[in-house]
Every structure is written in structure tokens, then in C-alpha cells.
Amino acid sequence: MILEMKVPSPGESITEVEIASWLVKDGDYVKKDQAIAEVDSDKATLELPAEASGIITLKAEEGDTVAVGQVVCLIDTSAEQPAESAPIKEAPVEPAKSTPAPTVAPTIEKAPAPSYSTGEASPAAKKILSEKQISPNEIKGTGKGGRITKEDALNAQPARHSMGTPTNGKRTEKRAKLSMLRRKVAERLVSAKNETAMLTTFNEVDMSAIYEIRNEYKDVFKEKHNVGLGFMSFFTLAVVRALKLFPDVNSMIDDKEKITYEYCDISIAVSGPKGLMVPVIRNAENLSFRGVEAEVKRLAIRAREGQITVDEMTGGTFTITNGGVFGSMLSTPIINPPQSAILGMHNVVDRAIVRNGQIVIAPVMYVALSYDHRIIDGRESVGFLVEVKNALENPVELLMNNDLKSALEL
Numbered sequence: 001m002i003l004e005m006k007v008p009s010p011g012e013s014i015t016e017v018e019i020a021s022w023l024v025k026d027g028d029y030v031k032k033d034q035a036i037a038e039v040d041s042d043k044a045t046l047e048l049p050a051e052a053s054g055i056i057t058l059k060a061e062e063g064d065t066v067a068v069g070q071v072v073c074l075i076d077t078s079a080e081q082p083a084e085s086a087p088i089k090e091a092p093v094e095p096a097k098s099t100p101a102p103t104v105a106p107t108i109e110k111a112p113a114p115s116y117s118t119g120e121a122s123p124a125a126k127k128i129l130s131e132k133q134i135s136p137n138e139i140k141g142t143g144k145g146g147r148i149t150k151e152d153a154l155n156a157q158p159a160r161h162s163m164g165t166p167t168n169g170k171r172t173e174k175r176a177k178l179s180m181l182r183r184k185v186a187e188r189l190v191s192a193k194n195e196t197a198m199l200t201t202f203n204e205v206d207m208s209a210i211y212e213i214r215n216e217y218k219d220v221f222k223e224k225h226n227v228g229l230g231f232m233s234f235f236t237l238a239v240v241r242a243l244k245l246f247p248d249v250n251s252m253i254d255d256k257e258k259i260t261y262e263y264c265d266i267s268i269a270v271s272g273p274k275g276l277m278v279p280v281i282r283n284a285e286n287l288s289f290r291g292v293e294a295e296v297k298r299l300a301i302r303a304r305e306g307q308i309t310v311d312e313m314t315g316g317t318f319t320i321t322n323g324g325v326f327g328s329m330l331s332t333p334i335i336n337p338p339q340s341a342i343l344g345m346h347n348v349v350d351r352a353i354v355r356n357g358q359i360v361i362a363p364v365m366y367v368a369l370s371y372d373h374r375i376i377d378g379r380e381s382v383g384f385l386v387e388v389k390n391a392l393e394n395p396v397e398l399l400m401n402n403d404l405k406s407a408l409e410l
Contacts, residue, residue: 001076001077001078002074002075002076002077003051003052003054003074003075003076003077004071004074005048005050005051005071005072005073005074005075006069006070006071006072007039007048007066007067007068007069007070007072008048008068009068009069010039010041010046010068010310014041014068014310015067015068016065016066016067016068017039017040017041017046017065017066017068017180018039018040018041018063018064018065018066018179018180019037019039019060019061019062019063019064019066019072020037020038020039020040020045020062020179021037021038021062022036022037022058022062023035023036023037023038024036024037024056025058026056026057026058027055027056027057028055028056029053029054029055029056029079029081029082030050030053030054030055030056030075031050031053032049032050032051032052032053033049033050034049034050035047035048035049035050036048036049036050036056036073037072037073038306040179040180040181041180041181041310045179045181045306046309046310047306048072050075051075052075052077053075053077053081054075054076054077054078054079055075055076055079056073056074056075056076057073057074057075057076058072058073059071059072059073059074060072060073063177065180120136120147120148121136121139121141121147121148121153122143122147122148122149122150124150124153125148125149125150125152125153126153128150128153128154128156129148129153129156132153132156132158133158134153134156134158136148138156139152139153139156140152155172157171185276188336188337189334191337192334192335192336192337193334195337196335196337196372196373196374197372197373197374198334198335198370198371198372198373199370199371199373199381200332200333200368200369200370200371201368201369201371201378201381201382201385202330202366202367202368202369202385203366203367203369203385203386203388203389204353204364204365204366204367204389205364205365205366205367205388205389205392205393206353206355206362206363206364206393207348207362207363207364207365207392208362208363208393209392209393209394209395209396210231210234210392210395211363213229213395213396213404214229214230217229217404217408217410220410221290221408221410224409224410225290225293225294225409227290227293227294227297228293228297229289229293229408230293230296231322231345232268232292232293232296232320232322233289233290233292233293233296234289234392234395234399235320235343235345235388235392236266236281236284236287236292236296236320237284237287237289237292237391237399238387238388238391238392238395238398238399239264239266239284239318239320239343239388240264240266240284240285241387241391241398241399242384242385242387242388242391243264243317243318243384244285245383245384245387246380246383246384246387247260248260248340248375248376248377248380249318249340249341249371249376249380249381249384250264250317250318251340251375251376252317252338252339252340252375253338253340253372253374253375254338258375261317263283263285263317264283264284264285264317264318265280265281265282265283265284265315265316265317265318266280266281266284266316266317266318266319266320267279267280267281267313267316267318267319267320267336267339268280268281268296268299268300268319268320268321268322269319269320269321269322269336270299270300270303270304277303277308277313278313278316278319278336279299279300279302279303279308279312279313280299280312280313280314280315280316281295281296281299282315288407288409289407289408289409290408290409299312316336316339317339318339318341318342318343319333319335319336319339319341319342319343320342320343320345321333321342321343321344321345322344322345322346323344323345323346323347324345324346324347324348324365327347328346328347329346329347329349329366330346330366330368331344331346331368332344332368332370333368333370334370335370335371335372340371340372340375340376341369341370341371341372341376341381341384342369342370342371343367343368343369343385343388344367344368344369344370345365345367346365346366346367346368347365348363348364348365349363349364349365350362350363350364351364367385367388367389369381369384369385369388
């Protein structure tokens with residue numbers, strides 16, 4: 001029986017995918033549920049499992065864009081799995097007896113000293129050099145006896161006269177097709193720049209209080225909950241608190257209407273093997289510090305291992321991105337449409353600040369809020385970021401209800 005394998009729907013609104021790579025070859029025997037291909041949608045990279053066991057016939061090439069429901073391969077389910085053949089042992093061959101040949105004194109020839117003109121060019125190399133209008137005498141061959149190989153010819157550069165310093169460095173380039181995911185990310189980012197009235201406001205956060213809490217409780221927190229106490233739980237809960245105070249930031253435009261969400265689905269930007277992915281922490285307003293950290297860890301691992309699903313990246317009412325993990329000091333993050341705002345975290349650096357009239361050294365992070373001015377006014381955007389700053393600088397009072405151990409579930 002010949003089974004036609006069709007592209008399943010990866011999620012709502014996705015009508016086509018791209019064959020990123022086949023994990024099997026045409027004519028291979030595959031087993032049921034074995035991953036046979038990786039397919040790219042405009043949201044994620046997914047594995048395509050075999051629906052049955054049998055001999056596979058591929059019907060699409062790598063890089064092809066195929067519609068959802070289109071046949072991409074055939075599986076002959078009546079074919080039996082080929083038996084593995086045992087290696088054949090060769091019988092030992094006895095060496096033939098022969099009369100030793102008379103000894104002849106070897107003739108020693110002096111090898112020519114390597115130079116640009118040593119050796120000849122292969123026919124393929126001659127053709128390439130002729131097209132480049134380069135003399136073989138200008139090339140130093142890397143082949144046997146100084147022979148100029150095809151690769152030598154491809155890497156050869158014609159002499160140029162300029163004010164610069166001549167160099168023999170390679171000037172090659174590579175061209176590769178962008179994945180469907182990368183193309184979609186590019187489209188969305190350009191769309192966000194062109195279709196929103198995007199502005200960015202900045203502030204700085206004294207991270208001393210958070211550092212003190214983490215230094216004192218991170219070990220016991222990890223031992224009890226099997227997850228680290230990082231910055232993301234503080235920032236996520238600070239954002240949730242600020243969204244409740246400034247609901248316009250938790251809104252978005254739908255044609256001529258404004259949608260304001262009464263829940264907080266926080267998207268977190270994660271760098272995955274296939275590019276930027278933005279999984280969502282659902283109903284973050286109902287999560288504790290432990291709950292946020294556990295969800296961040298789960299989503300980050302799934303994104304980096306390529307296991308994230310479309311549903312886990314769909315939706316989101318506000319985004320947090322952390323360029324600080326790569327060393328970014330300050331940036332203007334781009335809104336994740338159709339959302340209306342995004343918070344950018346950055347690296348923490350010891351800086352001189354004024355505290356109680358005294359200049360002190362403190363760990364400081366610059367934060368940035370990019371927002372759509374069509375729906376969020378300056379008062380709301382600045383007020384929102386100030387409340388995020390206040391919560392991060394006073395976490396015990398504003399995020400933990402003055403009960404630190406209960407908030408951390410210790």
C-alpha cells in the first residue's frame with residue numbers, strides 16, 4: 001500500500017511551509033514516528049514524523065515552499081525492512097614467491113625551488129586564470145611540484161594598483177536562501193517600523209535591592225524549586241504591576257477599534273538556532289516568582305532545542321527582550337506587532353549614582369520602552385516605565401507585599 005504523506009497544519013493562519021531539510025534519503029526505509037524532515041513555517045521550525053513504516057519516496061526538494069495539505073512524500077508500507085548484511089571476511093592471500101630484482105642505484109634529482117612560476121596550471125585552472133586575465137606566473141601553486149590547482153585559480157585575485165596596501169587575502173562570498181522564519185521576522189520588523197508611530201523612552205534602574213535578594217536567597221531558592229532566581233521574574237512581575245496601573249500599554253489597535261486586555265500574556269524574546277523566537281508566558285498576573293522562573297526556563301529550553309510550537313508563540317500582549325545577555329548597554333527595541341509596547345533590558349554595570357545626597361557606586365541597568373504613540377501617550381509610557389523602575393528598586397515593598405520569604409515560597 002502506498003501512503004501519501006501530506007503537510008499537516010502547524011497552526012491557525014499558516015497556509016504554507018518550507019522544506020528546510022530532509023533527514024532521510026530517497027529510497028530509505030523509515031519507521032513510524034521517525035523524524036523525516038524539518039519544515040519552516042513563518043513562526044517556527046517543526047519536525048515532520050513518518051506516519052507509517054516503509055520505503056520512502058520524496059516528492060519535494062529542500063528549499064521548496066509547499067502548501068498545507070500538499071503531498072511531500074510517499075511511503076510504501078508493504079515494503080519490508082531490509083536485513084543488515086553481515087560483513088564478508090576475505091580469505092588471507094599468501095604472498096607470491098618471486099626472484100628479487102637486481103638493485104639499481106637511485107637517481108637523485110634536485111627538486112626545483114618553489115616559486116611563483118614553479119609547475120604548470122591544470123586545464124581547469126588555466127581556463128579560470130584566462131577569464132580573470134591573470135598570468136600563471138603571478139600565482140604560487142599549492143599542488144604537487146608547485147602545480148596550480150583549480151582552487152588556486154579560484155582564489156587568485158588580479159593585481160590592483162591603488163593607494164592602499166596590496167594584499168593576498170581571500171575575497172570570497174557565500175549566498176544562502178533565507179529561511180521562511182527569518183523572512184517573516186524581517187517582514188514583521190519592517191512592518192512595525194513603517195506602520196506604527198514608534199517612540200522610545202529611557203530610564204535607569206538601581207539593581208542593588210535585587211542583587212541583595214539574589215545573593216542571599218538564590219541558593220536556597222534553587223535548592224527548593226530546582227530553578228534559578230534570575231532577573232526575569234522581577235522584571236515580569238514589575239511589568240504586570242505597571243500594566244495594571246497603565247492599561248493603555250496593554251492595548252492594541254484593531255482597525256478602528258482599541259482592544260484593552262484584562263490579562264497579561266508576556267512575550268519573552270529568545271534567540272534560537274533558527275533565529276529570534278518569542279514564546280509567551282500566559283496569565284503572568286497569576287504567577288509567583290517561582291512560577292515565572294519555571295516557565296521562562298521551560299520556554300527557553302524548548303525554543304533553543306527547536307521544540308517550541310506555534311501555539312506557544314501565538315498571542316502575547318506585551319514583550320520583554322533582554323539584550324543585556326549579549327552585552328548591550330542601550331538599545332531601542334522594535335515593537336512586536338500587533339502589540340503596542342516592548343521593554344528592553346540591558347547589561348548591568350557599576351556606575352556612579354547619587355543616593356541620599358552622596359555619590360556611590362551601584363549596579364545600574366538602563367531600560368528602554370518602545371511604544372506605539374498612536375495608542376499610548378507620553379504620560380502613559382513615561383509613567384509606566386517609572387513604575388517599572390520603582391518596583392525593581394523596591395521589590396520587597398511593591399512586588400512581595402513586605403513578605404520576602406512568602407513571595408519566594410521559602
